[in-house]
Amino acid sequence: MLKRSLSIVLLFSMFISLFTTAPGITNAEYSQETSKSRVSNSEVTLEASTGPFGPNVYVFDDSTPDSEIQRISNEVFKKQESNEFGNERYALLFKPGTYNTNIRVGFYTHVAGLGQMPDDVTINGGVTVDAEWWNTPPGNATKNFWRAAENFAIKPTSGTNKWAVSQAVPFRRMHVQGNLQLHDGGWASGGFLADSKIDNQITSGGQQQWFTRNSELKNWSGGLWNTFFLGVDNPPESTWPTNSNTVINEAPIMREKPFLTIDENNHYHVFVPNLHTDTKGTTWANGTTAGKSIPIEEFYIAKPETSDAASINAALDQGKNLLFTPGIYHLNDTIRVTRPDTVVLGIGFATLMPHGGVAALSVADVDGVKVAGLLFDAGSESSPTLMEVGPKGSSADHSANPTSLHDLFFRVGGGDAVGRADVSLKINSNNVIGDHFWVWRADHGKDVAWDLNTTTNGLVVNGNNVTIYGLFVEHFHEYQTLWNGEYGRMYFYQSEIPYDVPDQASWMSNNGTVNGYASYKVADSVTTHEAYGLGIYSFFRDAAVKLNSAIEAPYTPGVKIKHATSVFLAGMAGSEITHIVNNFGEAVTYAGHRKTITEYSGRIVNVSDITVTGEGGATNITTKGGTLQMSAAVNPANADVTTVSWSVENGTGKAAIDSSGLLRAQSDGTVKVIATAQDGSGITGNRTITISGQTMSLGNDWTWVRENKDNWAIDTKNANVMKLTTQEGSWGGSKPSLLLRETGTTGDFSISTKLKFDATMGFEWAGLIVYQDDGNFISLGRQANGSNPGAAKQIRFSQGKSSPNLVQTDKNYPDAVTPGDIYLKIKKTSDTYTGHYSSDGITWTQLADTFTIPLTNPKVGMFVRKLNTGIPVKTAEFTNFTLNGHIIPFWNLVASITVKGEGGAAAITAKDGTLQMSAAVLPANADNKTVIWSVQNPDGTETDKATIDADGLLTAVKDGQVKVVATAIDGSGVTGSKTIDISGQTVRDYGKVTLTLDKTELWPANNKMVPVRATLQYDGDPKDIAGVSLTSITSNEPAKNDISGAKFGTVDYDFELRATRLGNGKGRVYTIEYTITFTSGEVTTATGIVTVPHDKGKGKPGKNEEGSDPGDNEGVINPGDPIYPLWKLVWSDEFDRSTLF
16 A cells, blocks of 8 residues: 555655675574583574574574674664665564563564563563655655564663554563553554553654554554554544444454464474453463463474475475475465364465465364464466365354454565455354454556556455454455455455556446446445445546546445445546445545544434534623524434534635534624534424624724734633734735834833744744834844744834834844743833843833834834735734733623522522523623523532523522622633522422333233233322323334334333344344333333344343443443434433444
């Protein structure tokens, strides 16, 4: 995958660096004896290796001099830093111990610890990846592929370990005892982190997407498009689409990747972790990972120079497992794994390249095979598949012992020869677990073109109950991923569709009727499928091409897509991804354009209407730049998709609204706020909002010269803050912008202010001014010394004097306060003016120069300016403008507030009664008349006797007396209050209502309708009850046509329920609810349940396997949660759909 800056298409050619073996690098060797001793650097001999690992594996122990480790790792990195399509492969392995070294990790380099636990090996220094080799643009890590770190601890000496990577770079079983940085200051396109612990901050920076699984984090920052956390302790919050995070509490099924270890007797083993379900956190948090250790003697150790398909298959036939050492294996026949529980493990990015049109590797339809750590590189004659798991038509049930695939990477093209393959990975077996794939048709490299490195699909899944984590698939000719199997689950998907489509006619699906091929295609025959966190990107480089939909999936309730995004990276004008899923979701059409959906499934119930309201029922904004949170109530409550998009139709006024519905005022008038359903129905709702207070009046005595009031910005809670925007102007031309007031004296005076202004170029300037006219003035301000960005900051003290034309004298001084805010002061003594500056407004420094000029009745104030349109607009913020030591507000403050009840009322006597309060604010020209309402006891303490809302509606709670307070928010601190008497709130304690059902379990589950009778019992006086009604009957499973005879909203005690449940569920639960209204108006509810067990031998349904309520993980997506409509009459409380997903 080749990412680009979003507005620039980078065209480049690849230079492949060829290296020869550097002298003096001693290769690692294997021994069953511990016969090492420390030697000098000049004579270092690493562990003798008659054993299996060969010349490209280096094994270090704590007797190896740190300098020798550094030398060898430097030599390897020198070869591999830019060796993107080279043939060299390396593994650097560390026995348990502590090492002091800094390892830079290049292409095809695998750094791993050999301990049983990550902390058995600690590297003090760093194991890092940077983007220095290809910095187009600088910091671009989007081609940092094919490298790995595994099973050790890093204690970074700088405090931060840089791991700026993209695809095919696993970071597994790692303990970073510090910070982890996933970028190098620019773009990156990773990434994968699993079974790891990061002690401090993770910074993702320019990472476009990232997948983190079963790990322990402390703090995560950043995330651009698709950031996924599965089974992670302490993940960041998910507020999709406001942020890019998807958070799922547990991984439903997982076996971690096998890894190489060495024991205390210097014997090597391959450790295979156990299978687990519903996993969270690392496998080693509480000690050694559970699993099986297999001696190296049970493995056939393949070496590229001596092992071919025949010898490998012979070893497999003898019952051996396989360990591939680093290198490229040219195969003229398929490697066939036929024995259950076989382990196939590659180290150092061992690469399998088939020739003659064969598959590189096939796995029989057997239990428990583990394949990990391999790169498949297509040969010149097209293979039907590069890897196949199970033959066509596989049907065996492997749920008790599934095959698992880990860190498998597939490449078609880009290397020394043209690569071709129809499908890279085909999964036919059931119950397979996929754990990190990058399936890539090369978009750059050698012999890469639409009609050269030809393909059909990247991944095809035909098996049922296949679960894949961390799936990256890119650039294939048709569907990138084609999922034909039932009950599939996919967690995190990243895909780029092909760059090199020559024209639209060459890229049409569905018998030439649909533009392009969806990246993620769920076959039309599938009825159950779940996919979470999908990011699909386009860069149509060679032609104006459209893709109708990034994802295609059946329109059925059992298929659901959660959190998906499409991004237009760059491309020819007229290109686009038109929709995200099917015909749902908005188009992306220009560089950097991104759209999202929150959820999608085959909808049963569409939106019928939307009611839009402002927070607290508000219909106006009265403060300058004020905001109002809008909300949308979607009906019916059981609509499948309840999300909306927000827009604003500007009428006589103007406002803007963000994706969360936050409306921000811009000018006085009225606007229409619109919420549009995202279910494709086109249903909208709207609310008219009145905006006022956007035209600010200056306080008494303030005037302006050439200042544009539209550019003013204020703090509505502080009348002593003013923000002015620089405009084009010069002293001799169109003049600067000024905000002025009278001095109030003809004698001496001083003015001062605090100034926040980031001057970065010459001719942009802001500060204080004493002003007679454009030809006669004194000014003191902050400026930059030079015409280039980044010029040194300076303080400029100036005099303008007409004689008769303007002569300006400037005195410049270093700005000792930068980059902090600066305090400025001008003092007038007779006709002499002095300039002063300070960092805190207490201790002042006087400038060396003074000016003497007679100014007639000058005004004082502030100025901002910039020379021309070539200098960007900036804002200067002035705080606490003082004249002779007194702060002068910029606008009119509130002086008094009178509070009263509606109609002059001063009491509430009705139960739960209300009283509308009002506040009369003076003076009438106060700029901000908004008040905040509160209620308290008469002595000012907190009260529980009443509540008051944002609009001043007081609601009684208990008998007593309260004080209602209105507080001005303009910074004046003015309040007004009114005492209100409350009575009539004491109510009687009613008895208990119990619902009894004559049947609480329906069995057998024979699909028949069964009559049920309800009985309500009240242990108080029956005269207390004014009415009873059947409110709802709900089900945790689809229940359409399964509830009969229920007359909701009436006194109905007889109905029928169907004795049925889903075959793959945990049992059905019907919940029956009645509402009881007392004569006082109080309301209570009574509920009961009727169950249909999954079978009589199972436990109670309705709980998860740990016995906790599914709602315990509120806000976290739980895989497998159904999206079902509930049969419910919503006549009081609004239905909360969040419980359904």
